[in-house]
Amino acid sequence: MPNSSQGKVITSQKRSQEMRFKARSVSRGIAIGKVVCLMGDTRQYYLRHIVKDDVEKELRRLRAAIRLCVRQLKKLADPNSSLAFNSASNIFSAHLLILSDQSLLTAIEHRISSELINAEWAVRKTFDDHIARYRVMSDEHFRDKYLDLDDIAERIMTALGGGTQQIGLEPGSVVVARELRPSTVVELRNSGLLALITEHGGWTSHSFILARELGIPAVTGIRRILRKLSTGDLVIVDGFNGQVLVNPEPKTFDEFSSVKTGESVLRTEAPAEIGNGFATTLDGQKIELLANVDVPRGARASLLNGANGIGLFRSEFLFNRFGGFPSEMQQFTAYRKLADQAGKGVVRIRTFDIDVGQKVDRSEDREANPALGLRAIRLGLAYPNDLRIQFRAILRASHERKVDIVLPLVTGISDIEESRSILEKERAEMLEDGIDVGDPSLGVMIEVPSVVLQIDDVLQTVDFALLGTNDLTQYILAADRDNETVSNWYRTLHPAVLKCIKLVTDAGRKHNKAIVACGEMAGSPFYVPVLIGLGIGSLSMNTHSLSNVYRMISGIAYDESVELVKLLLKLRTAEAVEQAVRKTVDTKWAHLLPPDMVVR
Ligand code: PEP
Ligand code: MG
Numbered sequence: 001m002p003n004s005s006q007g008k009v010i011t012s013q014k015r016s017q018e019m020r021f022k023a024r025s026v027s028r029g030i031a032i033g034k035v036v037c038l039m040g041d042t043r044q045y046y047l048r049h050i051v052k053d054d055v056e057k058e059l060r061r062l063r064a065a066i067r068l069c070v071r072q073l074k075k076l077a078d079p080n081s082s083l084a085f086n087s088a089s090n091i092f093s094a095h096l097l098i099l100s101d102q103s104l105l106t107a108i109e110h111r112i113s114s115e116l117i118n119a120e121w122a123v124r125k126t127f128d129d130h131i132a133r134y135r136v137m138s139d140e141h142f143r144d145k146y147l148d149l150d151d152i153a154e155r156i157m158t159a160l161g162g163g164t165q166q167i168g169l170e171p172g173s174v175v176v177a178r179e180l181r182p183s184t185v186v187e188l189r190n191s192g193l194l195a196l197i198t199e200h201g202g203w204t205s206h207s208f209i210l211a212r213e214l215g216i217p218a219v220t221g222i223r224r225i226l227r228k229l230s231t232g233d234l235v236i237v238d239g240f241n242g243q244v245l246v247n248p249e250p251k252t253f254d255e256f257s258s259v260k261t262g263e264s265v266l267r268t269e270a271p272a273e274i275g276n277g278f279a280t281t282l283d284g285q286k287i288e289l290l291a292n293v294d295v296p297r298g299a300r301a302s303l304l305n306g307a308n309g310i311g312l313f314r315s316e317f318l319f320n321r322f323g324g325f326p327s328e329m330q331q332f333t334a335y336r337k338l339a340d341q342a343g344k345g346v347v348r349i350r351t352f353d354i355d356v357g358q359k360v361d362r363s364e365d366r367e368a369n370p371a372l373g374l375r376a377i378r379l380g381l382a383y384p385n386d387l388r389i390q391f392r393a394i395l396r397a398s399h400e401r402k403v404d405i406v407l408p409l410v411t412g413i414s415d416i417e418e419s420r421s422i423l424e425k426e427r428a429e430m431l432e433d434g435i436d437v438g439d440p441s442l443g444v445m446i447e448v449p450s451v452v453l454q455i456d457d458v459l460q461t462v463d464f465a466l467l468g469t470n471d472l473t474q475y476i477l478a479a480d481r482d483n484e485t486v487s488n489w490y491r492t493l494h495p496a497v498l499k500c501i502k503l504v505t506d507a508g509r510k511h512n513k514a515i516v517a518c519g520e521m522a523g524s525p526f527y528v529p530v531l532i533g534l535g536i537g538s539l540s541m542n543t544h545s546l547s548n549v550y551r552m553i554s555g556i557a558y559d560e561s562v563e564l565v566k567l568l569l570k571l572r573t574a575e576a577v578e579q580a581v582r583k584t585v586d587t588k589w590a591h592l593l594p595p596d597m598v599v600r
Pocket of ligand 1: 469470
């Protein structure tokens, strides 16, 4: 639930003194470590000091990046190129001119060698100096030039490949950023990343879904974070109570005595063992428990923790692993491994849920509003060759294994029919070529109101459906799930969201099709009684949530959850629903919540 005091200093203000900031907890756990401030938009990077011997290497990296940018810009500025149109040619010619300015390059190189800093930081600082000079100019034409400079700086950052890919963090680093990209979390996870603090990003942002899956404590919602914290500050990140303590005093460490500096703890009690992939309510209702897997590491049998299979594999995270679009064989190997790890359980592979900017990685292709743009299955249908390759890999992996396909962001029957026809054609050709293939079931994500309104037709066209409450909430309420400033409007328990879920589960029963809840709601013991009362019989969640959800289901009666939902469906506001759920959980089921659970 949004917290009005987020980001306010609640004790003293002086830099070297202890400061506490209220925040929103998005991944539970406590960590004590040193701040590393991350900058950048599409590519995130941070200040890194280098030794004298590495200066030459850093300069070479910079020059190679500039050469790449020059090649890209020449192509874009070429009036005969297929990409060109008049004003674009002019703009990119101007960019080319700026980039050819030797004094700019000399200034960047000088910074690298005199300040002994990484290329990313030197580029940013040099461009920021230039931008500052343009911004104060009274002439509007010159003032606006900073946008061009910013664009060029971003292009160089992209060409540098982002600092985070090559560079390891010091052990015990707490990464601080305005906003965090999921790929950055993936890239940093194997170095010294201990915890995350951001200004923006909601509970359902992919970065925080990953943080929970990887067991990295995280808090968000601290305004102007980069002005409040500096690289090197010692901080305590309290992801149980939603707070950050900077420069903690000795007595404050006593409050966190279970955690050592440079380490993190994720839970305050031992996890419950979950049974055979199901939890049963007190009155005998069996609920299936499945795992969401984003990074294949999460699919190790020990981490699957008894789940009945992998309910959702977000395959787009393979892009990070393979540094771009994975080949058919790379995908096949990854999917086959997942199926082996899931054993007898099913694996549901969602086709790439990326936007066009992530596919082509060119600033000129970036959309103003990617959440409503050419993404997910739309992108697959617009570039059918990519979809075809992914289908082929899944078809191979499904041979003698239970591997299914899920289509993301479907908005109607045509998306399903077009995808199915590509799948069937591919399967027929592979069979003809004597390649071993399986016969995967085809399901869809229910994430958009249009498919809820057409749910009868949709369920008659597919084999099963995954209820993606993260996006469904976003699109029903027109509230960006990644934008903390509209979190007050992003209400998982909004009456309209509950009504949509009910429409879907009722139709699932009518058509005898499995409906699996797989958004972040499904992994929260607080929301689980509501989902079960709404008729959900299958929940897919991050593996760390399995035991908490198991404990909650095992301690409630199905009839009680149905009674609760009957009451909720009569309420008119999200606030009233939240209050009613909180009251019921507090009075009946508080003992089933983990002791450190933050009630959302
Ligand atoms: C969802 O939208 O609820 C979902 C599970 O998909 P993602 O979080 O990857 O968008
Ligand atoms: Mg989604």
